[in-house]
Amino acid sequence: xxxxxxxxxxxxxxxxxxxxxxxxxxxxxxxxxxxxxxxxxxxxxxxxxxxxxxxxxxxxxxxxxxxxxxxxxxxxxxxxxxxxxxxxxxxxxxxxxxxxxxxxxxxxxxxxxxxxxxxxxxxxxxxxxxxxxxxxxxxxxxxxxxxxxxxxxxxxxxxxxxxxxxxxxxxxxxxxxxxxxxxxxxxxxxxxxxxxxxxxxxxxxxxxxxxxxxxxxxxxxxxxxxxxxxxxxxxxxxxxxxxxxxxxxxxxxxxxxxxxxxxxxxxxxxxxxxxxxxxxxxxxxxxxxxxxxxxxxxxxxxxxxxxxxxxxxxxxxxxxxxxxxxxxxxxxxxxxxxxxxxxxxxxxxxxxxxxxxxxxxxxxxxxxxxxxxxxxxxxxxxxxxxxxxxxxxxxxxxxxxxxxxxxxxxxxxxxxxxxxxxxxxxxxxxxxxxxxxxxxxxxxxxxxxxxxxxxxxxxxxxxxxxxxxxxxxxxxxxxxxxxxxxxxxxxxxxxxxxxxxxxxxxxxxxxxxxxxxxxxxxxxxxxxxxxxxxxxxxxxxxxxxxxxxxxxxxxxxxxxxxxxxxxxxxxxxxxxxxxxxxxxxxxxxxxxxxxxxxxxxxxxxxxxxxxxxxxxxxxxx
Amino acid sequence: xxxxxxxxxxxxxxxxxxxxxxxxxxxxxxxxxxxxxxxxxxxxxxxxxxxxxxxxxxxxxxxxxxxxxxxxxxxxxxxxxxxxxxxxxxxxxxxxxxxxxxxxxxxxxxxxxxxxxxxxxxxxxxxxxxxxxxxxxxxxxxxxxxxxxxxxxxxxxxxxxxxxxxxxxxxxxxxxxxxxxxxxxxxxxxxxxxxxxxxxxxxxxxxxxxxxxxxxxxxxxxxxxxxxxxxxxxxxxxxxxxxxxxxxxxxxxxxxxxxxxxxxxxxxxxxxxxxxxxxxxxxxxxxxxxxxxxxxxxxxx
Numbered sequence: 001x002x003x004x005x006x007x008x009x010x011x012x013x014x015x016x017x018x019x020x021x022x023x024x025x026x027x028x029x030x031x032x033x034x035x036x037x038x039x040x041x042x043x044x045x046x047x048x049x050x051x052x053x054x055x056x057x058x059x060x061x062x063x064x065x066x067x068x069x070x071x072x073x074x075x076x077x078x079x080x081x082x083x084x085x086x087x088x089x090x091x092x093x094x095x096x097x098x099x100x101x102x103x104x105x106x107x108x109x110x111x112x113x114x115x116x117x118x119x120x121x122x123x124x125x126x127x128x129x130x131x132x133x134x135x136x137x138x139x140x141x142x143x144x145x146x147x148x149x150x151x152x153x154x155x156x157x158x159x160x161x162x163x164x165x166x167x168x169x170x171x172x173x174x175x176x177x178x179x180x181x182x183x184x185x186x187x188x189x190x191x192x193x194x195x196x197x198x199x200x201x202x203x204x205x206x207x208x209x210x211x212x213x214x215x216x217x218x219x220x221x222x223x224x225x226x227x228x229x230x231x232x233x234x235x236x237x238x239x240x241x242x243x244x245x246x247x248x249x250x251x252x253x254x255x256x257x258x259x260x261x262x263x264x265x266x267x268x269x270x271x272x273x274x275x276x277x278x279x280x281x282x283x284x285x286x287x288x289x290x291x292x293x294x295x296x297x298x299x300x301x302x303x304x305x306x307x308x309x310x311x312x313x314x315x316x317x318x319x320x321x322x323x324x325x326x327x328x329x330x331x332x333x334x335x336x337x338x339x340x341x342x343x344x345x346x347x348x349x350x351x352x353x354x355x356x357x358x359x360x361x362x363x364x365x366x367x368x369x370x371x372x373x374x375x376x377x378x379x380x381x382x383x384x385x386x387x388x389x390x391x392x393x394x395x396x397x398x399x400x401x402x403x404x405x406x407x408x409x410x411x412x413x414x415x416x417x418x419x420x421x422x423x424x425x426x427x428x429x430x431x432x433x434x435x436x437x438x439x440x441x442x443x444x445x446x447x448x449x450x451x452x453x454x455x456x457x458x459x460x461x462x463x464x465x466x467x468x469x470x471x472x473x474x475x476x477x478x479x480x481x482x483x484x485x486x487x488x489x490x491x492x493x494x495x496x497x498x499x500x501x502x503x504x505x506x507x508x509x510x511x512x513x514x515x516x517x518x519x520x521x522x523x524x525x526x527x528x529x530x531x532x533x534x535x536x537x538x539x540x541x542x543x544x545x546x547x548x549x550x551x552x553x554x555x556x557x558x559x560x561x562x563x564x565x566x567x568x569x570x571x572x573x574x575x576x577x578x579x580x581x582x583x584x585x586x587x588x589x590x591x592x593x594x595x596x597x598x599x600x601x602x603x604x605x606x607x608x609x610x611x612x613x614x615x616x617x618x619x620x621x
Numbered sequence: 622x623x624x625x626x627x628x629x630x631x632x633x634x635x636x637x638x639x640x641x642x643x644x645x646x647x648x649x650x651x652x653x654x655x656x657x658x659x660x661x662x663x664x665x666x667x668x669x670x671x672x673x674x675x676x677x678x679x680x681x682x683x684x685x686x687x688x689x690x691x692x693x694x695x696x697x698x699x700x701x702x703x704x705x706x707x708x709x710x711x712x713x714x715x716x717x718x719x720x721x722x723x724x725x726x727x728x729x730x731x732x733x734x735x736x737x738x739x740x741x742x743x744x745x746x747x748x749x750x751x752x753x754x755x756x757x758x759x760x761x762x763x764x765x766x767x768x769x770x771x772x773x774x775x776x777x778x779x780x781x782x783x784x785x786x787x788x789x790x791x792x793x794x795x796x797x798x799x800x801x802x803x804x805x806x807x808x809x810x811x812x813x814x815x816x817x818x819x820x821x822x823x824x825x826x827x828x829x830x831x832x833x834x835x836x837x838x839x840x841x842x843x844x845x846x847x848x849x850x851x852x853x854x855x856x857x858x859x860x861x862x863x864x865x866x867x868x869x870x871x872x873x874x875x876x877x878x879x880x881x882x883x884x885x886x887x888x889x890x891x892x893x894x895x896x897x898x899x900x901x902x903x904x905x906x907x908x909x910x911x912x913x914x915x916x917x918x919x920x921x922x
Contacts, residue, residue, distance in 0.1 A: 134729070140677045143642050150635070291631060318649035319669035335647070377808065379801050381762035403760045405803070405811055424651050426714070427688045435691060435712040439797035443769050446801070449762035476689070476714060476795065495812045499819035506823040510830030517834030521841030528845030532852025539856030543863025550867030557873055557881065564880045572883055577908060579887040583894040590901040591909050 005168050006060055008159055009053035012174045015155050016046045016181075019148050023185065026148075030133050030141035033126050034191040034203050037210035038145070040118045041177075041184045044111070048243055049174035051107050055241065056170045058096040065092035100239075108225055108242035116218035123211040126204065133203060138196045145189035152182035160253060173244040179252035184210060213247075220247050301334040311344040311419045323419055340423060344416040347483060350430070352438050353378065353408040366489070368497035377405040377493050378442060383449040404450040405496075409489035412437050412469065414480045421479025429478050436472040440465060453490060462487040643676040646684075653687040655720045655730075656680055662721040683730050685723065689714045689794050692736050694743050696800055699751040706807060707756060710800040711747055711776065715739060715793050722790030735791060739780075742787075746779035759801060773797055 020042035027035035069090065133141070156179030163172035187206050194202025224242055282289075305328050306312045312324040314331055315338045324339070331337040355374040366372050382404040414433065416422045426432045444465055448457055466485040473480050492500050564571045648654045650669040655662050658680050666672055667687065674680045696710040717723045717735075724730045727738070750772055751759075758768040777796040784791050803811060874881035894900075904913045 139642060139646065139682070143639060143677070146635075146639060146642075287628075287631075315649060315669070317669070317671040318647040318652070320650050376800070377802055379760045379803070381760050383762045402757065403803075403811065404815055405808065425688060426691065427651075427686050428691045432689070432691045432714065435693065435797070435799055438799055439712065442798050442801060446760040446769055447762065447764060447767045452762070492815065493812065496815045496819065499816045503819045503822045503826070506826035506830075510826040510833070513830035513834040514837065517837035521837045521844075524838075524841040524845045525848070528848040531845075532848045532855075535849070535852040535856040536859060539859035539863075543859045543866065546860075546863035547866035550870040554870035554873035557884065558876075560884070561877050561880060564877065568879075571880075575883070575887055579891050580908070583891045584898070584900060587894055587898040587900050590899070591904065591906075591912065592901065593904045593912055 005162070005171055006053070006056050008162060008171055009049065009056045009174060012155065012159055012171075012178055013046070013049040013053050015151070016042065016049045016174070016178060019152060019181075019185075020046050023145070023148055026141050026144045030137045030192065032133050032141060032188060032192055032195075032203055033129060033207035034188040034210065035141065035145065036125070037122055037207045037214075038181070038184045038188045040122060040214065041181050041210065044114060044118075045174070045177040045181045047107075047111070047114070048177045051104075051243055052170050052172075052174040052241070055096075055099065055104070058092070058099055059170065061092040062090075062096045065090060104242050105225065105228070108221055111243055112218050112221040112225065115214050115221060119211050119214035119218060122207070122214065126207045126211065132200070133192060133195050138192050142189050142192040142196065145185050145192065149182045149185035149189060152178050152185060156180075156182050156252065170241065172249070173241055176245070176249045176252040180248045183251060213251075217245055217247050220245055298333050302331055304329045304331055304339050306339075306341065309343055309345040310341050311416075312339045312341045313419060313423050314339055320420060320424070342416055342419050342422060344419050347413050347415055348430075349411055349413045350434050350437070352410040352412060352434070352441050368491040369494060369501065371494050373409065375407045375409070375494070378408055378445045379403050380406045380445045380448055380450045380453055383451070405493050406445060406450060406453060407489075407491055407493050408441065408445070408487075410437075410441055410465070411484070411486045412482065413484040414473075414482050416479060417481045418479030421477050425477040425479070429480075432476060433473055433478055433480060436476055436478075437469045440468045440472055444468065450492075454492070458487055458490060461490075644673060645671055646674055646682045647671050648684065651686055651688050652684045653717065653720045655683045655685070655724050657683065657724075662724060665720050667720075683720075683724050685717050685720055685730060686732070687717055687720075689716045690732065690736075692739060692743075693799055694740050694747070696802075697744065697747075698804060699748050701751055701756045701759075702753060703755040703757070705756045706804050707751060707759070708800070708802045708804060709747060709751060709798060711743060711773075712797055712799040713739065713743060713780070713793055714795040715791055717790055718792040719790035722788060724790075726787070726789040735789075738787075738789065739784075739791065742780050742783045743776075746776045746783065750775045750779060769798070 020039065023035065023042050024039045026032075027039050156175055156177075159171055159175030160179055162168055163175050187210070191203040191206035194200075194206075221242075228242060304312065304314075304324065306324050306326045308326045310326055312329075313320050314322040314324055314329070316332070317336065318338075321337075331339065353376055357371075357373045363370070363372060380403065382402060422429050444461065445453065448461075453461070462485050465487070466482050469485060470482040473482065491497060560571075646654065648666050648669055648671075652669070654666040654672070656664040656666070656672075656674055658675070659678075660681075663680075674682055691712065692715060693712045694710060696708055699707050699709055701707055723735070727735045754768065754772055757766055759772060761767045773796055777793055780796065781793050784793065802808070902909050904910055
């Protein structure tokens with residue numbers, strides 16, 4: 001029996017080395033992250049099985065040495081024998097003690113470094129790595145990891161059972177590690193299966209979980225090392241090897257957890273809870289319960305709930321067998337039947353021409369001259385320069401091509417109408433639709449004139465683009481209906497938008513100038529009309545007055561003739577004096593009374609009358 | 622016994638699962654599978670379903686996506702026949718037309734490798750076709766001169782022909798320009814030209830505004846002058862008519878010309894005198910002659 005345990009240790013070591021190499025090769029072959037983590041576990045298993053095997057050999061040597069010493073003592077007599085130093089008598093025991101005192105702690109420290117460092121480096125690698133498992137290699141990798149798991153399980157289980165026997169404690173660390181490695185390999189196989197089916201990130205998550213487990217193991221080794229310093233050394237009491245991980249033991253033999261839990265419950269409740277019928281049934285049927293749970297898990301894949309707004313394609317052995325609308329549906333369990341869901345009723349949107357920028361979109365005002373997204377410039381025809389550019393332009397070394405640039409932002413809304421066409425015709429239908437739509441926009445703009453696009457062509461462009469995108473999507477069998485193509489944001493690039501705005505300003509100024517001139521013209525014309533009206537009316541009044549006055553004078557004259565003929569001189573005098581009196585009534589009059597008619601009288605008519613009168617010499621009688 | 626039965630059931634189930642994994646494989650509707658025996662392609666499955674195979678390493682299954690793959694090449698610089706540098710990016714819808722050839726000619730049937738090969742062919746074809754056309758063939762408001770689709774078809778035909786020559790089991794279903802543009806330096810010159818065009822419009826509107834205003838004002842003034850002149854003419858005619866009408870009464874004055882002349886003088890006298898007139902008379906002027914011949918009440922000498 002004592003020989004067997006060493007052999008078992010050696011078999012465990014050999015198996016660990018072989019499976020470690022094989023697993024590492026499969027990991028490189030499949031590029032599996034969880035496989036890499038499993039390889040690290042297997043590498044640690046190699047170290048632990050080696051350490052335990054080496055310690056077994058030392059104990060075996062010690063045992064043989066003890067037997068030899070006992071035989072010698074019987075032959076030579078005890079007294080003579082014990083005159084020698086103890087170290088000379090028991091070199092193998094001395095070697096084992098030295099190994100336990102120095103090498104085992106050193107090995108534990110090495111384990112801590114490898115586990116901690118491995119967890120850290122693996123975690124970083126897992127997060128940086130973007131490789132995926134090659135689909136064609138997944139199935140073979142899965143099968144190989146499953147085989148490794150099976151082999152390790154059988155060997156580990158056997159060794160764990162033997163390790164329970166008295167005196168075989170050193171077999172336990174390696175056996176537990178092998179059993180735990182079996183579960184880890186099984187986890188890797190499940191992760192690869194997940195990648196192969198619908199759970200692409202399963203590999204990543206299993207790798208992360210194994211990193212956490214490695215970190216836990218490192219922490220445990222550290223705590224064990226610290227506690228070892230303060231552990232009371234009782235002579236004759238066999239210590240647990242420092243590299244014998246309790247975490248690994250728990251993982252490898254979860255039933256030990258059950259026993260521990262039972263003991264805890266017994267202590268807490270004060271009676272043997274572990275002996276109750278419920279606890280016993282639970283303990284007896286745990287594998288069956290786990291199997292039933294697994295069966296329920298598989299059966300749960302027989303029911304599918306398709307969400308509102310979705311349609312699902314049901315594949316039976318990879319062949320599409322039905323299209324499922326929203327609601328509950330039954331199907332054969334995975335992997336016989338599989339379901340792929342698509343948002344068919346929901347209106348989906350993408351934008352051609354710009355990449356939305358959350359910061360810029362916070363602004364409430366959208367101006368041509370301000371960037372409101374990561375905009376792209378599209379080429380557009382320019383009728384004016386296309387004809388002008390035929391001249392030889394030698395003014396600049398870099399001649400501007402006869403095109404213009406424009407910025408567009410065109411939201412396209414669509415709905416999946418044929419889910420099978422959407423799923424099976426194109427590998428990436430959404431990207432294909434976006435490409436097709438972008439191409440239609442590029443082609444449309446390249447055949448347009450910049451001025452037209454910014455003005456009247458815009459009105460018909462949306463409808464034309466919608467029908468062209470629909471046609472292109474149909475040509476690609478995308479199975480979609482284009483619902484809306486928006487052209488609300490077509491404008492010159494930000495760099496020249498300000499000049500376009502200034503043109504608008506200049507146009508408005510032109511209109512303003514014209515309007516001012518029209519206003520002035522209206523004023524001028526109105527005034528001239530008034531003047532004309534006034535002139536003609538004055539003339540008319542003149543005419544009337546003239547005619548009327550002439551008629552009146554004629555009538556007056558007719559009446560004056562008899563009076564004149566009756567007394568011509570009197571009439572004249574009378575008329576003269578009457579007219580004189582009337583006419584000179586308000587006039588300033590100077591009457592010169594002088595006898596000497598040759599006198600020269602000078603009157604300064606600019607002087608005031610008072611001064612003038614003062615200076616006039618009034619003749620005295 | 623019960624425990625053994627469960628263990629046996631689990632073991633049997635695992636054996637069945639492993640056997641299925643080793644001997645059976647599924648092909649989806651979107652996939653095509655090539656089965657190789659010791660590395661040599663022996664069967665191609667294009668229809669969806671479950672198929673039998675011998676376990677690895679005897680037989681191996683390579684699955685490919687048989688749907689149309691979407692590929693975009695880099696936004697790269699090209700030279701047109703009229704010496705314009707043009708940036709262009711092309712998207713391609715391609716698919717695996719011959720899975721066995723694809724597996725043999727592309728390393729491990731890798732889609733990434735396949736697209737790298739396609740990119741090389743596509744870029745070469747794109748450069749060649751663009752170089753044989755002028756920019757105005759790609760961008761032109763005149764539909765007669767625009768050859769956008771023709772250029773796309775030429776690139777597609779060139780790529781298709783090269784793929785056929787290489788016999789790598791790939792075919793191009795459709796091809797189109799994803800983006801065309803200009804390098805930054807050329808873009809800036811286009812911006813400058815666009816700005817100068819806008820400046821032309823600004824000047825045009827400015828001068829047109831002034832000219833139009835001037836025209837409107839001068840037209841209004843001309844019209845006003847014409848209106849006033851017409852009115853003057855009409856007024857003169859009216860005055861003349863008044864004069865003519867007044868002249869008709871002159872015959873009445875002819876009955877006694879002496880009186881008429883006297884009255885005219887009286888009338889003229891009245892009109893010629895107004896408030897501000899200053900008159901200087903001597904004592905002989907009637908009625909002021911009364912000052913000299915007025916009788917007095919003083920006693921006779």
